[in-house]
Amino acid sequence: MEYLIRFAQVHETFRRPELEALATVTGVDLEIIHYSQYSPYCLVRLPDEAAARALISRCILAKDIYELWGQGANYEEVYADVRRRTQARWAEYRDVSFRFAVDCFAGKRSQAAKTDIIQSFSFLGFEGPIRMKDVDEEFAVLEEYVSDVEAKAPTATTTTTTEPSPIPVDEGQEPKKIYFGRWVALSGRHAISKYDLKKRRYISTTSMDAELSLVTANMALAAPGKVFFDPFVGTGSFCVAAAHFGALTLGSDIDGRSFRGRDPAPGKPTGVMLNFEQYGLKSKFMDTFTSDLTHTPLLNRPILDGIICDPPYGVREGLRVLGTRDGRPREPRFVDGVPAHQLPGFVAPRKPYGFEAMLNDILNFAARSLVTDGRLSMWMPTASDEDGELAIPKHPNLEVISVSVQSFGNWSRRLITYKRLPEGFVSDMTVRRQKVDDEGVNADDLNAFRRMYFTRNKGGEN
Amino acid sequence: MKVLTANFITCAIKDCKASPKSFPLHFQNAELELQELEFQPDFLRHILPRIDWDSLRVTANELGFPSIPETKPEGEELNNEELLRNLHQLLLETQVMEGKLVCDNCGHEYMIKEGIANFLLPSHLV
Ligand SMILES: [Zn+2]
Numbered sequence: 001m002e003y004l005i006r007f008a009q010v011h012e013t014f015r016r017p018e019l020e021a022l023a024t025v026t027g028v029d030l031e032i033i034h035y036s037q038y039s040p041y042c043l044v045r046l047p048d049e050a051a052a053r054a055l056i057s058r059c060i061l062a063k064d065i066y067e068l069w070g071q072g073a074n075y076e077e078v079y080a081d082v083r084r085r086t087q088a089r090w091a092e093y094r095d096v097s098f099r100f101a102v103d104c105f106a107g108k109r110s111q112a113a114k115t116d117i118i119q120s121f122s123f124l125g126f127e128g129p130i131r132m133k134d135v136d137e138e139f140a141v142l143e144e145y146v147s148d149v150e151a152k153a154p155t156a157t158t159t160t161t162t163e164p165s166p167i168p169v170d171e172g173q174e175p176k177k178i179y180f181g182r183w184v185a186l187s188g189r190h191a192i193s194k195y196d197l198k199k200r201r202y203i204s205t206t207s208m209d210a211e212l213s214l215v216t217a218n219m220a221l222a223a224p225g226k227v228f229f230d231p232f233v234g235t236g237s238f239c240v241a242a243a244h245f246g247a248l249t250l251g252s253d254i255d256g257r258s259f260r261g262r263d264p265a266p267g268k269p270t271g272v273m274l275n276f277e278q279y280g281l282k283s284k285f286m287d288t289f290t291s292d293l294t295h296t297p298l299l300n301r302p303i304l305d306g307i308i309c310d311p312p313y314g315v316r317e318g319l320r321v322l323g324t325r326d327g328r329p330r331e332p333r334f335v336d337g338v339p340a341h342q343l344p345g346f347v348a349p350r351k352p353y354g355f356e357a358m359l360n361d362i363l364n365f366a367a368r369s370l371v372t373d374g375r376l377s378m379w380m381p382t383a384s385d386e387d388g389e390l391a392i393p394k395h396p397n398l399e400v401i402s403v404s405v406q407s408f409g410n411w412s413r414r415l416i417t418y419k420r421l422p423e424g425f426v427s428d429m430t431v432r433r434q435k436v437d438d439e440g441v442n443a444d445d446l447n448a449f450r451r452m453y454f455t456r457n458k459g460g461e462n
Numbered sequence: 463m464k465v466l467t468a469n470f471i472t473c474a475i476k477d478c479k480a481s482p483k484s485f486p487l488h489f490q491n492a493e494l495e496l497q498e499l500e501f502q503p504d505f506l507r508h509i510l511p512r513i514d515w516d517s518l519r520v521t522a523n524e525l526g527f528p529s530i531p532e533t534k535p536e537g538e539e540l541n542n543e544e545l546l547r548n549l550h551q552l553l554l555e556t557q558v559m560e561g562k563l564v565c566d567n568c569g570h571e572y573m574i575k576e577g578i579a580n581f582l583l584p585s586h587l588v
Pocket of ligand 1: 473474475478484565566567568569570
């Protein structure tokens with residue numbers, strides 16, 4: 001059966017990978033027949049309606065899914081296609097209550113024109129009551145015009161950035177493609193509003209927004225029965241998103257205050273726990289603990305189903321890990337016979353940490369601690385002039401599943417999703433990031449991205 | 463800190479990780495709290511293969527939890543609701559709010575305060 005998915009026209013390079021991840025996590029056999037970054041309409045083949053519902057129910061970047069009744073480049077083609085595909089089923093729908101909708105992407109129709117379009121489908125012979133609410137069936141005419149964004153694009157396939165919303169073409173123009181479908185199910189997109197940061201109890205300026213947190217959790221296949229970990233948990237956006245999809249979530253951070261909250265009140269929930277309470281997800285909260293990924297207490301065993309993170313790339317304050325600046329250990333200090341590091345308020349020594357070293361540590365950690373087919377979904381900033389494929393860090397035990405890009409003009413960030421390969425399999429390492437950190441002891445020496453970001457942004461240009 | 467988490471962690475000191483003596487870490491002066499949580503039998507069935515059973519028995523004993531089976535439940539036993547409810551209580555509902563986790567290999571003590579364990583190391587250990 002062919003179905004039509006209506007996407008939101010946002011985060012285009014995330015849409016197809018999210019859909020494919022959901023096919024994996026729901027075990028649905030998905031074939032994408034037609035997809036374009038310029039269009040919200042994506043044509044797919046699925047075994048049945050149950051599969052369509054399962055696939056779309058937790059999709060964040062889609063709005064809904066329709067059973068395809070017909071398509072064409074003009075209305076005559078659509079009518080003929082609808083007859084060919086569905087004429088034998090029209091009787092089933094003869095007496096149900098129903099309504100029709102006309103949706104124009106990058107185009108406009110007057111109300112009178114929409115009514116005419118709806119009237120033109122009267123050959124279907126539906127005799128049931130027409131209602132606006134509580135209808136048995138909804139049918140939709142979905143028109144797609146050539147958007148100005150698409151018309152201006154240099155080549156149709158190479159652009160990967162998030163495009164601005166298209167401006168509708170003037171009335172009177174004809175669409176380039178028309179679909180007619182029977183509405184089947186709503187997506188999981190409503191979760192964006194539920195988890196809106198504006199309504200969340202505990203956040204910080206670095207909290208990832210609800211939409212992209214949820215997409216990240218989908219890419220990593222968060223689901224009931226699984227254990228998910230965020231090694232840079234902060235205010236817990238990813239843990240909340242993974243918990244929304246049913247995973248039990250664990251988080252750590254080198255800065256305990258980030259997940260505990262600034263002013264914890266003894267005996268009262270604070271920090272990340274406030275958010276789990278707010279959303280009724282307490283049973284999906286496993287733990288948070290204070291640690292540094294370079295000295296993690298987690299076992300070197302496959303115990304995690306998913307790792308999702310937005311590592312602190314040190315754009316603001318430079319990266320830090322445990323250690324001393326000169327690399328020499330300090331003698332343990334004692335205060336009244338108690339080791340200083342056991343006293344409240346002890347601040348562990350930190351040393352600057354390189355960007356490349358951190359990427360390698362994350363991949364090595366993922367390779368050690370993910371179960372087979374477990375996933376790592378990691379955000380990473382990139383300079384806009386960095387070579388795409390070469391910029392992707394790789395690891396022999398991890399296969400790159402998808403790379404999505406969110407562009408901010410002078411820099412962009414990518415969401416890279418990896419799968420842990422079974423023992424004995426090795427991923428393609430021929431094209432890979434082969435960078436090492438520069439020698440140095442301060443944050444700028446060690447962080448090419450931070451250096452570049454600050455240099456570019458000085459003087460207010462670009 | 464939950465007992466499930468304790469079954470997934472060891473000493474954060476790199477030289478210790480390789481030593482079998484570093485796992486499990488041992489609870490000392492543990493103050494426990496029981497937090498009632500939704501029973502998730504499917505989760506337990508899914509997670510049991512990853513549990514180190516001998517270590518879990520050590521931890522349960524240290525926390526004064528009533529004895530748990532000598533061997534890891536499998537097959538038909540995974541449909542025994544009473545057994546799963548007991549495991550749910552031990553692994554997910556039992557929280558260590560205050561106390562220490564101690565490494566048997568190096569003797570290092572990790573403090574737990576208000577349910578949160580701190581694994582940051584002093585400079586002579588990194
Ligand atoms: Zn140790």
